[in-house]
Amino acid sequence: MSKWKPVVRAKPREQRERQLINAALECISTLGLSDTTVQAVAAEAGMAVGSISQYFDNKSRLLTAVLRQLSEEFEHAWRQALADCDPDPARRLGAFVRCYFQPALCQRRKIAVWFAFWGEVKAQPHYQEVCARYDRLHDETLESLCAALIEAGGYRERRAREAAKLIASMCQGLWLELVTGRDRLKRTELTSLALDGLGALFPRHVPAFALETTVRG
Amino acid sequence: MSKWKPVVRAKPREQRERQLINAALECISTLGLSDTTVQAVAAEAGMAVGSISQYFDNKSRLLTAVLRQLSEEFEHAWRQALADCDPDPARRLGAFVRCYFQPALCQRRKIAVWFAFWGEVKAQPHYQEVCARYDRLHDETLESLCAALIEAGGYRERRAREAAKLIASMCQGLWLELVTGRDRLKRTELTSLALDGLGALFPRHVPAFALETTVRG
DNA sequence: GATTTATGAATGAATGTTCATTCATCAATT
DNA sequence: AATTGATGAATGAACATTCATTCATAAATC
Numbered sequence: 001m002s003k004w005k006p007v008v009r010a011k012p013r014e015q016r017e018r019q020l021i022n023a024a025l026e027c028i029s030t031l032g033l034s035d036t037t038v039q040a041v042a043a044e045a046g047m048a049v050g051s052i053s054q055y056f057d058n059k060s061r062l063l064t065a066v067l068r069q070l071s072e073e074f075e076h077a078w079r080q081a082l083a084d085c086d087p088d089p090a091r092r093l094g095a096f097v098r099c100y101f102q103p104a105l106c107q108r109r110k111i112a113v114w115f116a117f118w119g120e121v122k123a124q125p126h127y128q129e130v131c132a133r134y135d136r137l138h139d140e141t142l143e144s145l146c147a148a149l150i151e152a153g154g155y156r157e158r159r160a161r162e163a164a165k166l167i168a169s170m171c172q173g174l175w176l177e178l179v180t181g182r183d184r185l186k187r188t189e190l191t192s193l194a195l196d197g198l199g200a201l202f203p204r205h206v207p208a209f210a211l212e213t214t215v216r217g
Numbered sequence: 218m219s220k221w222k223p224v225v226r227a228k229p230r231e232q233r234e235r236q237l238i239n240a241a242l243e244c245i246s247t248l249g250l251s252d253t254t255v256q257a258v259a260a261e262a263g264m265a266v267g268s269i270s271q272y273f274d275n276k277s278r279l280l281t282a283v284l285r286q287l288s289e290e291f292e293h294a295w296r297q298a299l300a301d302c303d304p305d306p307a308r309r310l311g312a313f314v315r316c317y318f319q320p321a322l323c324q325r326r327k328i329a330v331w332f333a334f335w336g337e338v339k340a341q342p343h344y345q346e347v348c349a350r351y352d353r354l355h356d357e358t359l360e361s362l363c364a365a366l367i368e369a370g371g372y373r374e375r376r377a378r379e380a381a382k383l384i385a386s387m388c389q390g391l392w393l394e395l396v397t398g399r400d401r402l403k404r405t406e407l408t409s410l411a412l413d414g415l416g417a418l419f420p421r422h423v424p425a426f427a428l429e430t431t432v433r434g
Numbered sequence: 435g436a437t438t439t440a441t442g443a444a445t446g447a448a449t450g451t452t453c454a455t456t457c458a459t460c461a462a463t464t
Numbered sequence: 465a466a467t468t469g470a471t472g473a474a475t476g477a478a479c480a481t482t483c484a485t486t487c488a489t490a491a492a493t494c
Binding site for chain 2: 482483484485486487
């Protein structure tokens, strides 16, 4: 006859959504975006395939939810870092850059997922739309941090917009290293490299960049 | 009679292979790796689907052939650039960096394909294997260019290995900008940014970086 | 005429979506 | 307190579609 399924207790909606998002993230990381199927995600989450359309209308919406969670997590991280940082411009810029490489975010698992989405951005423009708001705020913030340091430090030769683009590109390029690189660089080595690069742009503030912010509350 | 295939026969084959590779590249760029089907590639190439297994055993091999062609094209570009460049270390480094942004390579179409593959590297390690040899040579060359400039220019504070990693990351990060960036930066703007970054690392050679090499033969 | 090359319909496996069914929970009623 | 009924969360088999691969046939070439 028909089999009985072990029905687990109903959990809050938000919790199950996150359960699916995390399962999807794991699948994308290990299988790639191409081979991430709803059945794989369901299995990873320990749920039924039907639950995916229950919480997200379809597969596509689940995937964009993954991207949105990554974006939100990153934004939260740098907001927090700046909130915890004293007002010295150089320290703030250093704290911002260090965010890219903090343990919670800078994992090969997660970075691989970022690049999985970026690898499809041109073909799936709606991924771009998901990121647009986060990107804009990120870019504007980084640019104003650069502007503040240029002003305070008297770096006449630098322009904030260009410096910001360079810094962001450098950090993302170092992320790529984590995914494609042959010599497995550690998180800490990537951090040093990034701060080296920052120091090259603003050489008179190398010591400030190197300092971890310790303020809290 | 002659069971031997004369040279005249080999040419159409290579030509058709390239036809399929280019069609696949176009598909990956516009559809993404996930939605690139053999039927789409065949249509783009104006051939039958069966021809794909004729020239490449299966879809997977066609895709890696695309990646290999990209890698070869890039390697050829920087080899040529260095061959055409005078022996001044700074000029050579500048020429190498400029390669990333030369018109034939730095097209949104092509860069999107690079990132499509990089986005699947963790899940499909054989993509990594395809690039490994090219990457190693690229990295070693860049590192030795940095070493030469550090030596010749007296940059005691820099180490070649770190500088090379930073430069490569920066260039690839700027490539990413071309795919994901909201403000469509032109090839020429990316070049300026890259040379700015290079100038920050080796400030006493900014003028040399800016110069196009004109030597030929 | 023989051999190689190209074609695309056919095939079966894989995948996203749907939906009838099951059953835990809880309010209403006795 | 005990019973009943309504609700909707969870499930996964069934379905329609898409896709990579195959191969019988046609076309081209020697």
